[in-house]
Amino acid sequence: MRIGIIGAGQLGLMLGTAGKPLGLRCRFLDPAAEPPAAAAGTVMRHAFDDDEALRALARESDVITYEFENVSVAALAALSDSVPVYPPPGALEQAQDRLLEKRLFERLGIPLPKYRTVDSQADLEKAVESLGLPLIVKTRRFGYDGKGQLLLRTDDGIAATWRSLGPHPLIAEQYVAFDYEVSAIGVRSPEGLTASYPLTHNAHAGGILRRSRAPVIEPGLDALAGEYLTGLMEALDYVGVLALELFVVGERLLANEFAPRVHNSGHWTIEGAETSQFANHLLAVTGQPPGNTACRGHAGMLNLIGCIPAAARDLHHEDCWLHDYGKAPRAGRKLGHITVVRDSAAERDRMMDELAETVTQSTPADGHPP
Numbered sequence: 001m002r003i004g005i006i007g008a009g010q011l012g013l014m015l016g017t018a019g020k021p022l023g024l025r026c027r028f029l030d031p032a033a034e035p036p037a038a039a040a041g042t043v044m045r046h047a048f049d050d051d052e053a054l055r056a057l058a059r060e061s062d063v064i065t066y067e068f069e070n071v072s073v074a075a076l077a078a079l080s081d082s083v084p085v086y087p088p089p090g091a092l093e094q095a096q097d098r099l100l101e102k103r104l105f106e107r108l109g110i111p112l113p114k115y116r117t118v119d120s121q122a123d124l125e126k127a128v129e130s131l132g133l134p135l136i137v138k139t140r141r142f143g144y145d146g147k148g149q150l151l152l153r154t155d156d157g158i159a160a161t162w163r164s165l166g167p168h169p170l171i172a173e174q175y176v177a178f179d180y181e182v183s184a185i186g187v188r189s190p191e192g193l194t195a196s197y198p199l200t201h202n203a204h205a206g207g208i209l210r211r212s213r214a215p216v217i218e219p220g221l222d223a224l225a226g227e228y229l230t231g232l233m234e235a236l237d238y239v240g241v242l243a244l245e246l247f248v249v250g251e252r253l254l255a256n257e258f259a260p261r262v263h264n265s266g267h268w269t270i271e272g273a274e275t276s277q278f279a280n281h282l283l284a285v286t287g288q289p290p291g292n293t294a295c296r297g298h299a300g301m302l303n304l305i306g307c308i309p310a311a312a313r314d315l316h317h318e319d320c321w322l323h324d325y326g327k328a329p330r331a332g333r334k335l336g337h338i339t340v341v342r343d344s345a346a347e348r349d350r351m352m353d354e355l356a357e358t359v360t361q362s363t364p365a366d367g368h369p370p
Contacts (some may be wrong), residue, residue: 004061008037016040018278178247195290273298
């Protein structure tokens with residue numbers, strides 16, 4: 001079966017790699033000169049909004065999917081007249097706009113931090129009055145990895161925050177002193193068959209994911225997250241892998257955002273789960289039931305940001321795997337990751353700490369889980 005994938009970055013690379021043992025052929029659309037996914041399939045080098053290129057991709061594909069959110073919903077909807085497009089364009093539309101996303105959570109009864117819409121400096125002043133400080137101020141669209149958002153701490157910063165992020169439509173969110181963040185990752189087939197991975201514990205620095213660990217051994221939280229995740233997928237008539245990011249606040253979970261695609265926090269599933277998130281996404285979009293999502297042990301993932309140290313390339317350990325995305329080094333850029341799978345959480349955490357010190361030179365401030 002032929003899979004057309006819009007985007008040929010590292011997620012496309014991992015999708016293409018997962019497709020080969022499944023007998024699936026992936027073709028990508030991406031304007032980049034040397035995209036990572038070129039190692040896993042043919043890349044059509046055209047702009048993402050090139051209508052003729054999109055139609056050509058559809059003609060060469062049995063199903064269309066995408067590896068990032070900033071894809072034209074209208075273009076996907078037009079393609080869906082001739083070829084199945086998964087996840088459905090309607091789900092992408094909700095994820096692209098933080099206001100639509102929050103209103104969706106509210107309709108589904110998924111708790112979230114208090115928020116206000118902001119379309120002017122006066123609106124931002126009113127948000128401060130009603131929600132208090134500090135506030136997280138975000139653009140409604142096009143924000144990721146900490147981009148398009150600022151922490152507003154004092155009244156004196158209101159004007160500067162508006163100058164920095166306005167005049168784009170914004171959201172002001174109540175700052176939540178959460179215990180830690182988790183992601184609930186699940187998959188749903190066209191027939192409505194669902195499966196979920198164990199909760200993943202995430203740690204960020206500078207708005208970028210640095211470490212993930214799974215499973216989170218909190219049965220109550222796992223069940224609650226599963227309820228929210230399943231309800232979200234069903235409401236969206238979803239097909240494919242979806243990641244729901246949640247803040248843990250005591251025994252409560254508050255929704256942060258969802259990603260209608262395979263997700264960085266699920267990279268541990270390549271070696272750490274019976275079926276990776278990438279294989280499960282492909283199974284779902286090709287109309288097959290989900291594979292086994294059970295952990296193979298206690299897994300962890302370290303992102304390699306900005307560079308891949310020589311020590312990472314010299315790793316020789318049966319419980320560690322280096323994934324090099326083949327991207328040119330650049331500050332703040334995700335260039336690869338290291339996966340660890342051990343028999344116990346203590347062994348995993350000890351190895352991740354060692355790798356952080358000797359390979360990535362990261363410190364607790366760089367994203368060590370609490």
